[in-house]
Amino acid sequence: MTTAGAGLLAACVLGLAAAVAGVGLPRRARAWAVGVATALMALGALVAALAVIIGDRAFTARLPSVLPLSGVTIALDPLGALFVVVAAVVAVPVAVYGVGYALHGPDGRAFHAVVPLFVLSLLLVPAAGSVTTLLVLWELMAVASTLLVLADHRRSPAARDAGQWYAVMTHLGLVAILIGLVVFAGHAGGESFAVLRARGPHLSSSVRSAVFLLALVGFGSKAGVVPLHVWLPKAHPEAPSHISALMSGVMVNLGVYGIVRVGWDLLGGGPRWWGVVVLAVGAVSALFGVLHALVSSDLKRLLAYSTTENVGLMLIGVGAAGLFAADGHRTLAAIAMAAALLHVLNHALFKALLFLGAGSVLTATGTRDLDRLGGLARSMPVTTATFAVGALAIAALPPLNGFVSEWLLLQSLVHSLPSTSATVAVAMPVAVAVVALTGGLAAATFVKALGTGFLARARSEEAEAAHDPTVAMQVAMVALAGGCVAAGVAPTVAAVPLERATAVLGPLSTAVAFRGSGSSLRLNGISGSMSPAAIAVGLVIAACVVLGMLRAVGSPRARRRAEAWGCGRTVQTARMEYTATSFAEPLQRVFDDVLRPDLDLDVSHASESRYHIDAVRYRHGIRDAVDTGIYQPLLRAVGGWGRWARRVQNGSIHRYLAYALVAVLTVLVVAR
Amino acid sequence: MTVGDDAVAALQVLVVTGSAPLLVGVTRKVRALLEGRAGASVAQPWRDLRKLFGKERIVPEHASWVFGVAPLVVVSTVSLVAAAVPFVSTRAPLAGVGDLFTVAYLLLVGTVALALAGLDPGTAFGGMGASREMTIAALAEPTVLLAVFALSVPARSSSLARIVAATLAAPHRAVSVESLLAFAAFAVVVVAEAGRLPVDNPATHLELTMVHEAMVLEYAGPDLALVELGAAMRLVVLLGLMASLFAPWGIATTARPAQVALATLAFVAKVGVLGAALAGFEVFVAKLRLFRVPELLAASFVLALLAVTVSFFLA
Numbered sequence: 001m002t003t004a005g006a007g008l009l010a011a012c013v014l015g016l017a018a019a020v021a022g023v024g025l026p027r028r029a030r031a032w033a034v035g036v037a038t039a040l041m042a043l044g045a046l047v048a049a050l051a052v053i054i055g056d057r058a059f060t061a062r063l064p065s066v067l068p069l070s071g072v073t074i075a076l077d078p079l080g081a082l083f084v085v086v087a088a089v090v091a092v093p094v095a096v097y098g099v100g101y102a103l104h105g106p107d108g109r110a111f112h113a114v115v116p117l118f119v120l121s122l123l124l125v126p127a128a129g130s131v132t133t134l135l136v137l138w139e140l141m142a143v144a145s146t147l148l149v150l151a152d153h154r155r156s157p158a159a160r161d162a163g164q165w166y167a168v169m170t171h172l173g174l175v176a177i178l179i180g181l182v183v184f185a186g187h188a189g190g191e192s193f194a195v196l197r198a199r200g201p202h203l204s205s206s207v208r209s210a211v212f213l214l215a216l217v218g219f220g221s222k223a224g225v226v227p228l229h230v231w232l233p234k235a236h237p238e239a240p241s242h243i244s245a246l247m248s249g250v251m252v253n254l255g256v257y258g259i260v261r262v263g264w265d266l267l268g269g270g271p272r273w274w275g276v277v278v279l280a281v282g283a284v285s286a287l288f289g290v291l292h293a294l295v296s297s298d299l300k301r302l303l304a305y306s307t308t309e310n311v312g313l314m315l316i317g318v319g320a321a322g323l324f325a326a327d328g329h330r331t332l333a334a335i336a337m338a339a340a341l342l343h344v345l346n347h348a349l350f351k352a353l354l355f356l357g358a359g360s361v362l363t364a365t366g367t368r369d370l371d372r373l374g375g376l377a378r379s380m381p382v383t384t385a386t387f388a389v390g391a392l393a394i395a396a397l398p399p400l401n402g403f404v405s406e407w408l409l410l411q412s413l414v415h416s417l418p419s420t421s422a423t424v425a426v427a428m429p430v431a432v433a434v435v436a437l438t439g440g441l442a443a444a445t446f447v448k449a450l451g452t453g454f455l456a457r458a459r460s461e462e463a464e465a466a467h468d469p470t471v472a473m474q475v476a477m478v479a480l481a482g483g484c485v486a487a488g489v490a491p492t493v494a495a496v497p498l499e500r501a502t503a504v505l506g507p508l509s510t511a512v513a514f515r516g517s518g519s520s521l522r523l524n525g526i527s528g529s530m531s532p533a534a535i536a537v538g539l540v541i542a543a544c545v546v547l548g549m550l551r552a553v554g555s556p557r558a559r560r561r562a563e564a565w566g567c568g569r570t571v572q573t574a575r576m577e578y579t580a581t582s583f584a585e586p587l588q589r590v591f592d593d594v595l596r597p598d599l600d601l602d603v604s605h606a607s608e609s610r611y612h613i614d615a616v617r618y619r620h621g622i623r624d625a626v627d628t629g630i631y632q633p634l635l636r637a638v639g640g641w642g643r644w645a646r647r648v649q650n651g652s653i654h655r656y657l658a659y660a661l662v663a664v665l666t667v668l669v670v671a672r
Numbered sequence: 673m674t675v676g677d678d679a680v681a682a683l684q685v686l687v688v689t690g691s692a693p694l695l696v697g698v699t700r701k702v703r704a705l706l707e708g709r710a711g712a713s714v715a716q717p718w719r720d721l722r723k724l725f726g727k728e729r730i731v732p733e734h735a736s737w738v739f740g741v742a743p744l745v746v747v748s749t750v751s752l753v754a755a756a757v758p759f760v761s762t763r764a765p766l767a768g769v770g771d772l773f774t775v776a777y778l779l780l781v782g783t784v785a786l787a788l789a790g791l792d793p794g795t796a797f798g799g800m801g802a803s804r805e806m807t808i809a810a811l812a813e814p815t816v817l818l819a820v821f822a823l824s825v826p827a828r829s830s831s832l833a834r835i836v837a838a839t840l841a842a843p844h845r846a847v848s849v850e851s852l853l854a855f856a857a858f859a860v861v862v863v864a865e866a867g868r869l870p871v872d873n874p875a876t877h878l879e880l881t882m883v884h885e886a887m888v889l890e891y892a893g894p895d896l897a898l899v900e901l902g903a904a905m906r907l908v909v910l911l912g913l914m915a916s917l918f919a920p921w922g923i924a925t926t927a928r929p930a931q932v933a934l935a936t937l938a939f940v941a942k943v944g945v946l947g948a949a950l951a952g953f954e955v956f957v958a959k960l961r962l963f964r965v966p967e968l969l970a971a972s973f974v975l976a977l978l979a980v981t982v983s984f985f986l987a
Contacts, residue, residue, distance in 0.1 A: 377736035440813030451791030531768020542748035578799020
């Protein structure tokens with residue numbers, strides 16, 4: 001048996017054992033046993049995936065007896081293995097975090113049994129080698145995650161609502177994937193990915209396009225692209241925080257995986273408009289996501305919208321790769337795809353870290369509202385430091401990991417010109433502008449999250465009394481922060497895995513995105529190089545020189561603390577500082593037309609004179625325009641139709657007899 | 673005899689650091705002369721820095737470690753950029769850093785660090801300044817990157833050394849339509865990023881109209897000296913980038929000491945002229961309202977977008 005097979009088998013066995021332990025063990029041992037078994041399961045899958053990548057050979061297995069009729073086909077190639085690595089790298093710290101989180105969050109038997117099953121499905125979906133296997137695992141993932149979103153349903157009515165939204169949206173997505181893949185398999189004459197891959201490029205273009213669009217809708221709803229993202233800002237904040245980390249850091253990636261797998265592997269790439277559509281969806285999602293993240297003052301909601309933004313960036317890369325591949329620019333396509341795939345890894349690392357940080361804040365203070373937080377830098381130093389790493393990384397600042405994938409993406413877009421095609425000449429500058437605006441707004445968003453949520457003065461007693469979480473939770477956050485730094489400074493390690501993963505995709509095969517030479521990352525085929533390690537070393541040297549200079553010429557006197565400047569007022573309270581809402585207000589005003597905030601100002605005057613104001617009430621809220629503009633009217637229409645249909649069935653026996661009579665007469669007339 | 677690449681990098685950092693306060697002195701002097709005042713000596717900002725370095729370090733009572741680290745980050749990032757951009761020599765001293773995108777993001781690191789430090793003491797003014805600074809930075813970002821895009825298309829690379837070399841090899845490109853459009857867009861961005869009029873007034877003393885100055889209101893003593901030095905170096909770096917990208921003539925292409933010395937003089941002269949021109953321009957404009965700034969940035973964005981697409985549509 002190969003290493004890959006042994007690793008996957010171990011993962012499955014450990015996952016099921018963890019689920020059994022979750023049900024069977026007593027309360028005290030439960031969290032520990034499940035956490036350790038889940039971490040080991042992820043490590044097993046990690047070993048399997050690394051064996052596939054290093055050996056550069058797909059692992060395949062057929063298990064005809066596991067499922068009736070079709071059996072199970074496992075096929076782990078380097079592309080799938082890359083996603084398994086991402087899932088495993090996040091799942092290990094999350095499992096460790098879960099051990100500590102169980103003291104504060106849901107701790108029931110069912111919860112502990114479902115967590116390992118959810119992780120197992122995340123690890124196995126990229127290893128699916130046939131349509132049936134993929135759909136079964138996909139549904140396992142959907143059901144498990146729905147149960148986990150509902151974990152807090154007794155305490156929070158919002159969780160019930162979120163679970164309902166999530167269950168409906170995820171199953172509508174599943175229907176789209178199901179129809180798409182079944183049509184595909186029907187036309188290809190087989191359901192294993194090997195058959196689909198061989199026959200896919202030769203099907204008629206209308207079938208190919210229909211399958212692609214259905215896959216885009218189905219997988220896109222899981223990835224949280226606009227306008228299918230509405231479940232995401234509802235479900236991610238309500239799930240327990242380490243589950244949010246898995247959903248946001250890993251599960252949405254699998255949506256991107258599905259689009260890439262079906263579009264550019266099984267169907268073998270398509271015409272240029274596929275790329276343009278994916279690019280456009282990505283651009284809209286990136287901008288819409290970041291704008292809503294900017295104005296959210298609920299920390300977890302902010303992170304959820306930022307997930308939509310980052311998926312948008314990934315899809316910009318995928319779409320650009322599709323466009324370049326259709327034009328025959330394999331090198332550029334490989335760079336764009338490598339940028340997207342590297343961003344999958346980077347986003348998983350920092351988004352999981354940020355959600356774990358938000359979870360620690362939530363357990364310590366009981367609130368996710370940035371306007372009630374603040375001052376955590378002193379009371380929760382570890383959480384603040386690790387959250388800061390995640391926030392700077394997601395804002396794409398060098399020398400952290402977000403910058404590397406953003407740089408790669410920009411390089412691939414910039415080198416597309418000069419071009420003879422009008423589509424490219426217009427789409428690429430717009431794409432660069434979208435990436436730039438998204439990056440700038442993301443920087444503002446995370447300055448807001450970090451600066452008002454963690455720095456500044458405590459805005460509530462809960463925030464004042466906060467303290468760092470348990471050791472297990474701290475270890476998990478530090479590990480992920482270390483991952484962000486490592487992936488930022490040494491992205492060259494990813495060069496070979498990315499090369500092998502993109503080589504799986506037919507239209508990009510044989511193209512190499514970038515190579516590592518020494519510490520620097522050198523693009524292949526076009527001129528461009530960047531060395532994150534040199535940036536990091538340079539910054540450290542510069543800081544040391546400046547510090548030395550400061551010692552030499554600066555005043556030798558010690559630091560003294562003094563009151564801040566308050567325009568002459570001597571009493572300054574936390575009520576006077578800028579809140580998250582006020583921080584975002586200028587940008588919210590600039591983007592008024594997109595965000596359409598609800599503002600309500602009520603001024604009541606004193607009874608004696610209307611020149612004396614008695615009270616001022618100010619209410620401010622921002623609702624999702626897609627939710628209020630598309631989904632609510634749709635829901636109202638469905639509700640109206642239901643109410644109309646209720647009149648047909650009002651319980652009167654006479655009416656039912658009349659229906660039966662009409663039905664019998666109709667059948668007689670028709671069937672005669 | 674030749675000058676090593678590392679020596680060139682060190683020289684660039686020294687020149688930028690040394691000339692930064694002088695450039696601020698020059699802009700103030702030019703402004704004073706145009707307004708009919710005598711004005712302080714050009715060396716006054718250096719004297720101010722010396723004074724500040726000798727003062728006691730005072731930090732606000734509720735500030736955390738971020739407040740103390742931010743000035744270090746600002747000066748370090750600007751110094752790294754000063755070492756990597758071909759100001760004096762095209763022999764890229766730090767190949768891994770000398771990319772226009774990298775430079776743009778490194779400068780953003782400094783902005784973010786100061787914005788966090790502005791929020792850190794928990795005062796109204798610091799938060800106000802940080803919020804406004806990030807608003808401007810976020811809206812300037814598309815223009816920055818599109819200007820980078822426009823400049824890297826003719827050179828087929830975003831590496832600064834290559835862009836400069838391409839302009840040197842084909843001087844007529846510097847006056848082409850796309851280059852002029854990119855220049856105009858870049859000029860607006862430099863004004864916004866350096867916090868000059870009409871976007872922000874570095875000489876303001878009214879808290880409510882401040883942007884950058886409100887953000888750093890709580891700094892005192894050596895920390896304030898670093899913040900001011902960082903801001904001055906940022907201005908030199910931005911003007912130097914303009915000089916190197918649009919008028920690179922005089923820059924050293926070999927490592928001969930005489931040429932490097934001459935190139936250093938040329939760089940100082942170009943930045944001095946640009947600084948004086950900026951000061952002259954500032955005399956004639958008033959500060960824009962904060963909510964008119966996005967309109968200015970949108971206009972520069974359109975210029976940058978035209979700069980990228982015009983080469984396709986004119987070809």
